[in-house]
Amino acid sequence: MKIMAIEASGPVAGCAVLEDGLLIADYNVQYKKKHAQSLVPMMDEVKHMLDLDLSTVDAIAISKGPGSFTGLRIGAATAKGAAMAMDCPIIPVPTVDSIAYNLFGTDSLICPLMDARRQQVYTGIYEWIQDGDAPDGMRFSVVRPQCVIPVAEIAEDLNARGRFVIFLGDGVPVSREALAELMKVPYTFAPAHLARQRAAAVAALAYAYYEEQGDACMVTADDFRPQYLRLAQAEQEHSERRNFSLLLQ
Numbered sequence: 622m623k624i625m626a627i628e629a630s631g632p633v634a635g636c637a638v639l640e641d642g643l644l645i646a647d648y649n650v651q652y653k654k655k656h657a658q659s660l661v662p663m664m665d666e667v668k669h670m671l672d673l674d675l676s677t678v679d680a681i682a683i684s685k686g687p688g689s690f691t692g693l694r695i696g697a698a699t700a701k702g703a704a705m706a707m708d709c710p711i712i713p714v715p716t717v718d719s720i721a722y723n724l725f726g727t728d729s730l731i732c733p734l735m736d737a738r739r740q741q742v743y744t745g746i747y748e749w750i751q752d753g754d755a756p757d758g759m760r761f762s763v764v765r766p767q768c769v770i771p772v773a774e775i776a777e778d779l780n781a782r783g784r785f786v787i788f789l790g791d792g793v794p795v796s797r798e799a800l801a802e803l804m805k806v807p808y809t810f811a812p813a814h815l816a817r818q819r820a821a822a823v824a825a826l827a828y829a830y831y832e833e834q835g836d837a838c839m840v841t842a843d844d845f846r847p848q849y850l851r852l853a854q855a856e857q858e859h860s861e862r863r864n865f866s867l868l869l870q
Contacts (some may be wrong), residue, residue, distance in 0.1 A: 624831075627644075710842075715718055737792075750762050765778065779804070780805040791817060
């Protein structure tokens with residue numbers, strides 16, 4: 622099983638290739654260029670470095686959201702175009718899940734934070750559970766599915782669980798002061814090389830889905846849609862104005 626993964630949901634643009642569980646390429650950049658400028662050239666560079674025959678790619682994995690609305694649309698368009706050109710399916714991977722998947726084997730709770738603006742974060746809660754039937758003896762478990770909520774709400778949930786927490790994600794810098802006030806349980810932050818989105822994590826989680834679910838984890842390029850979790854700000858403001866207008870009628 623050969624998977625090419627794309628990451629464009631947040632500040633990191635990335636491309637990775639995983640073959641039969643072995644990561645053979647992982648190219649991630651977080652700099653000044655926009656994803657529209659960098660993503661396809663990165664994929665082309667990986668193709669040439671690996672002498673990759675695109676006809677051998679079995680699936681395109683993509684972080685499906687939540688995340689930056691522009692980034693998700695660029696990633697979706699790139700994934701759909703690549704899948705159509707290669708005549709292969711897409712494996713959608715929840716963005717928050719893939720960030721948490723960076724941290725393997727810890728006995729702490731894992732809590733990614735992505736800045737959703739308007740004093741909210743995209744987040745979720747995850748853990749690794751010992752499981753003798755799992756390939757590595759550990760099973761990745763979703764404790765609270767990805768959602769968009771205020772930092773105070775996720776802190777309250779974590780405090781109630783009474784366990785050590787590892788935070789990671791681009792929402793950490795803007796949430797540090799709030800977490801210092803809100804958290805009652807011990808916590809820490811993931812190191813820089815594990816703290817953001819990575820195409821390799823998207824590829825690895827997609828491969829885990831395939832091992833568990835087979836073709837059921839795949840969709841066609843025509844059927845794939847990003848998962849935003851909420852309206853874009855302009856759409857939300859339009860909806861609010863419309864609802865206010867209805868109230869005045």
